Amino acid sequence: MTSTLNGITLKGSAELVANFFSFGINSILYQRGIYPPETFSRITQYDMNLQLTTDPKLKNYLTKVVSQLKEWLFECTVQKFVLVITCLETNEVLERWQFDIDCDKSAKESSAPREKSIKIIQDEIRSVMRQITATVTFLPLLETPCAFDLLVYTDKDLLVPDKWEASGPQIIDQSEEVRLRSFATSIHKVNSMVAYKRTDSV
Amino acid sequence: MPAGNGRFLNKPITGALTGILNRVSSSSRNSNFRKKRERNNRVCCRKVNVSFKRLCENLDKMAQFGFENDIHSILKLDMPITNAPMARWQRKASSSNASALNGLSPGKSANVSLSTTKTPSKTPGKNKKQTPSKMGGDRFIPTRNSKQMDVASFLLTKENETVDTNEQNATSENQKAMSMSLNGYNIEEAKILHLGGKPLNAPEGYQNNLKVLYSQGATPASVKKTRHISSTPDRILDAPELRNDFYLNLLDWSSCNVLAVALHNCVYLLDASQGEITLLMKLEREEDYICSLSWTKEGSYLAIGTSDCQTQLWDVYNQKHLRSMASHTSRVVSLSWNDHVLSSGSRSGHIHHHDVRVANHHIATLTGHSQEVCGLQWSPDGRYLASGGNDNMVYVWPRVQDGPANQAVHCWSEHQGAVKALAWCPWQPNILASGGGTSDRHIRIWNVNSGSCISSLDTQSQISSLVFAPNYKELVSAHGYAHNNVVIWKYPSLTRVAELNGHEDRVLSLILSPDFSTVATVAGDETIRMWKSFELDPIKKKAKERLAKSTSGVIHQSIR
Numbered sequence: 001m002t003s004t005l006n007g008i009t010l011k012g013s014a015e016l017v018a019n020f021f022s023f024g025i026n027s028i029l030y031q032r033g034i035y036p037p038e039t040f041s042r043i044t045q046y047d048m049n050l051q052l053t054t055d056p057k058l059k060n061y062l063t064k065v066v067s068q069l070k071e072w073l074f075e076c077t078v079q080k081f082v083l084v085i086t087c088l089e090t091n092e093v094l095e096r097w098q099f100d101i102d103c104d105k106s107a108k109e110s111s112a113p114r115e116k117s118i119k120i121i122q123d124e125i126r127s128v129m130r131q132i133t134a135t136v137t138f139l140p141l142l143e144t145p146c147a148f149d150l151l152v153y154t155d156k157d158l159l160v161p162d163k164w165e166a167s168g169p170q171i172i173d174q175s176e177e178v179r180l181r182s183f184a185t186s187i188h189k190v191n192s193m194v195a196y197k198r199t200d201s202v
Numbered sequence: 203m204p205a206g207n208g209r210f211l212n213k214p215i216t217g218a219l220t221g222i223l224n225r226v227s228s229s230s231r232n233s234n235f236r237k238k239r240e241r242n243n244r245v246c247c248r249k250v251n252v253s254f255k256r257l258c259e260n261l262d263k264m265a266q267f268g269f270e271n272d273i274h275s276i277l278k279l280d281m282p283i284t285n286a287p288m289a290r291w292q293r294k295a296s297s298s299n300a301s302a303l304n305g306l307s308p309g310k311s312a313n314v315s316l317s318t319t320k321t322p323s324k325t326p327g328k329n330k331k332q333t334p335s336k337m338g339g340d341r342f343i344p345t346r347n348s349k350q351m352d353v354a355s356f357l358l359t360k361e362n363e364t365v366d367t368n369e370q371n372a373t374s375e376n377q378k379a380m381s382m383s384l385n386g387y388n389i390e391e392a393k394i395l396h397l398g399g400k401p402l403n404a405p406e407g408y409q410n411n412l413k414v415l416y417s418q419g420a421t422p423a424s425v426k427k428t429r430h431i432s433s434t435p436d437r438i439l440d441a442p443e444l445r446n447d448f449y450l451n452l453l454d455w456s457s458c459n460v461l462a463v464a465l466h467n468c469v470y471l472l473d474a475s476q477g478e479i480t481l482l483m484k485l486e487r488e489e490d491y492i493c494s495l496s497w498t499k500e501g502s503y504l505a506i507g508t509s510d511c512q513t514q515l516w517d518v519y520n521q522k523h524l525r526s527m528a529s530h531t532s533r534v535v536s537l538s539w540n541d542h543v544l545s546s547g548s549r550s551g552h553i554h555h556h557d558v559r560v561a562n563h564h565i566a567t568l569t570g571h572s573q574e575v576c577g578l579q580w581s582p583d584g585r586y587l588a589s590g591g592n593d594n595m596v597y598v599w600p601r602v603q604d605g606p607a608n609q610a611v612h613c614w615s616e617h618q619g620a621v622k623a624l625a626w627c628p629w630q631p632n633i634l635a636s637g638g639g640t641s642d643r644h645i646r647i648w649n650v651n652s653g654s655c656i657s658s659l660d661t662q663s664q665i666s667s668l669v670f671a672p673n674y675k676e677l678v679s680a681h682g683y684a685h686n687n688v689v690i691w692k693y694p695s696l697t698r699v700a701e702l703n704g705h706e707d708r709v710l711s712l713i714l715s716p717d718f719s720t721v722a723t724v725a726g727d728e729t730i731r732m733w734k735s736f737e738l739d740p741i742k743k744k745a746k747e748r749l750a751k752s753t754s755g756v757i758h759q760s761i762r
Contacts, residue, residue, distance in 0.1 A: 153393070168353070168394065
């Protein structure tokens with residue numbers, strides 16, 4: 001943890017948020033059954049048991065995205081981070097997990113570490129992770145094979161790195177939205193919400 | 203065909219019609235159709251109707267089957283009409299939609315309506331094309347759902363708008379708000395990126411089976427359609443003079459498909475396959491009455507318990523009374539066979555074992571109950587005898603042993619009412635189901651090996667009888683106060699499958715037919731109803747018949 005005991009630096013904050021995203025994405029992939037549960041292994045993080053994928057291609061992909069995200073978080077140029085779940089055959093968007101990132105732009109690399117206890121941040125992260133797991137109770141089951149995609153909303157004038165392409169927002173039409181908890185390091189604030197396709201039945 | 207919606211039908215029909223009818227050699231009506239072809243498309247439907255009729259008559263006469271096929275395909279009006287032009291009201295609606303969306307021209311109405319309105323299948327298509335000769339064009343129509351048509355058109359047309367300096371601020375705010383709502387973000391200030399490359403999908407053929415984990419109850423894949431269980435009985439028989447006494451067991455169905463019922467002091471046999479009813483016997487004294495009936499496993503002998511403390515044994519085939527066994531001090535209300543041993547329970551609370559082959563039939567006594575032993579059942583493997591009494595106790599006794607005292611293996615007092623309903627599970631060994639009377643109303647499932655109660659279910663009515671139905675693995679319960687019905691429960695989940703209502707008074711006894719497809723119930727309303735609720739599919743039936751073994755009994759040789 002690259003942060004002092006009580007203070008959070010920009011770098012530390014970026015790392016915290018990026019880690020959260022990494023575990024969060026893994027958790028969502030596991031809970032929603034996008035990948036077979038056998039390909040996940042259990043690890044302990046944030047004082048709770050989380051699932052992390054062991055599939056090498058997936059791991060590689062996620063690492064690339066998260067490390068790029070960390071950079072952007074450090075530069076405070078990222079606005080949202082979205083996980084989109086689409087039906088494999090029809091390319092219809094079924095679920096959309098959106099994490100809004102509020103970055104305090106006044107914090108710079110050299111500024112003094114802000115006061116916020118790591119423990120509190122971890123508690124907040126843990127409650128968000130728990131909520132993600134709990135969403136399975138109301139999210140409609142994904143009956144068809146699904147694919148997922150990760151989208152990053154960045155500032156307009158950002159230099160697009162290699163391999164990254166432009167994409168549409170992939171909004172669900174007729175969606176139900178549920179806001180989840182948010183957590184904040186003293187520099188970044190992350191709001192979470194999930195949107196899913198309204199099912200006609202019930 | 204509704205006249206008002208003529209536009210839905212005319213173009214393809216008349217177009218095709220004219221094509222066909224041009225081939226028709228002679229008809230005075232040809233001229234009508236030719237005129238129609240030249241006329242405008244808004245033809246009244248009624249005329250088309252009448253023309254159809256005449257056309258069909260012509261076809262019949264001419265018997266040119268190729269035409270028939272074409273006509274039939276046209277007459278099938280259940281396909282969406284794609285060729286007719288959009289109705290005026292629809293054009294207006296879509297153009298007003300377009301104007302609501304910033305900057306989109308009416309010409310692009312097609313794509314707007316695609317994304318914003320739910321298009322019912324019957325509305326005419328939005329593409330203006332020539333009438334093809336057959337329904338369903340053969341052009342490539344691309345799907346544009348994944349492309350951001352709204353974003354694209356907004357961006358395209360944004361530059362064409364006249365910029366009024368006074369209103370610029372207002373419109374730009376409008377635009378901003380619009381783009382926010384359209385896209386979920388402000389295009390001016392952010393862009394969306396994703397990591398390109400090959401899509402990362404789960405391994406081929408992996409199907410999310412979380413439904414197994416997370417869904418309760420029925421999911422489309424897992425639910426088996428419950429069979430149709432008729433709510434009315436297959437047969438209703440009159441049973442006059444039936445004694446409406448909860449503790450008696452007056453119904454039994456033999457393995458030869460003969461139903462025996464005791465009406466007061468007579469025993470009638472109903473051949474369930476033929477429908478014949480015969481009177482087997484009648485007690486001599488008017489004041490006596492029959493208390494219980496039990497067929498042997500082979501169905502050739504019937505044991506009858508009477509109110510004068512006797513147990514009679516009858517050879518049914520010869521209609522001959524074989525013997526009377528007296529050993530009880532009060533009426534014999536329950537009987538159960540275990541090969542050559544007949545167990546009888548009486549009002550005294552005692553259970554006697556009789557070896558019917560020997561003269562000294564009374565071989566053992568089981569004491570435990572303090573009141574009437576109304577429920578008595580040997581397990582299918584013959585290892586245990588379950589007895590239930592008016593003292594709310596359930597006892598499980600081991601197989602007859604030599605020796606003076608027989609100790610009960612289990613003694614359960616959980617029921618709060620008289621336990622008359624007892625049933626052993628035929629497909630799972632050592633499982634006993636018991637049902638309590640009016641003050642208890644619970645079905646309890648016991649494991650005889652461990653002695654524990656596996657589950658308990660409140661049925662809200664007095665339970666007079668329980669039977670396991672192996673065809674669909676169900677438990678059937680007969681109820682008295684207050685529902686007077688028969689309930690079918692799924693075993694082991696004990697979820698209610700069906701209710702068989704019809705009896706007007708408490709159901710006293712319930713018995714399963716030898717082929718397991720029907721249950722017969724007798725009630726205080728003096729009727730016997732047969733419910734064919736467990737009919738198997740013919741395929742399954744054949745499979746079962748192949749597996750069935752015939753059980754032969756040795757008893758018919760040994761009884762004298």
